[in-house]
Amino acid sequence: MPKMKSNSGAAKRFKRTGKGGFKRRQSHLRHILTKKSSKRKRQLGLTLQVAECDKKSVSRMLPYS
Numbered sequence: 001m002p003k004m005k006s007n008s009g010a011a012k013r014f015k016r017t018g019k020g021g022f023k024r025r026q027s028h029l030r031h032i033l034t035k036k037s038s039k040r041k042r043q044l045g046l047t048l049q050v051a052e053c054d055k056k057s058v059s060r061m062l063p064y065s
Contacts, residue, residue, distance in 0.1 A: 004063045004064075006061065006062050006063060006064060006065070007061035007062065010058060010061035010062055011061075011062060011065075013025070014050065014058050014061075014062060014065075015065075016062070016065040017049070021049050021050060021055065022049065022050040022055060022058050022059075022062075022065075023047045023048070023049060023050070024047065024048055024049070024050050025047055025048075026044045026045075026046070026047075026048060027044075028044055029041065029044045029045065
């Protein structure tokens with residue numbers, strides 16, 4: 001059998017964690033930052049876990065992670 005291809009867009013956005021989940025960055029931190037408060041921008045810089053309901057689809061896109 002040939003190797004399965006990873007979704008290259010997903011490979012850039014998600015990384016596998018030690019317990020089998022996925023970590024991700026948050027959106028809304030690229031432009032139009034002047035109207036956003038410092039607190040909001042600081043909290044958007046943190047990484048989060050992918051939600052439990054989305055974990056299955058992310059793992060399908062990244063078969064070897």
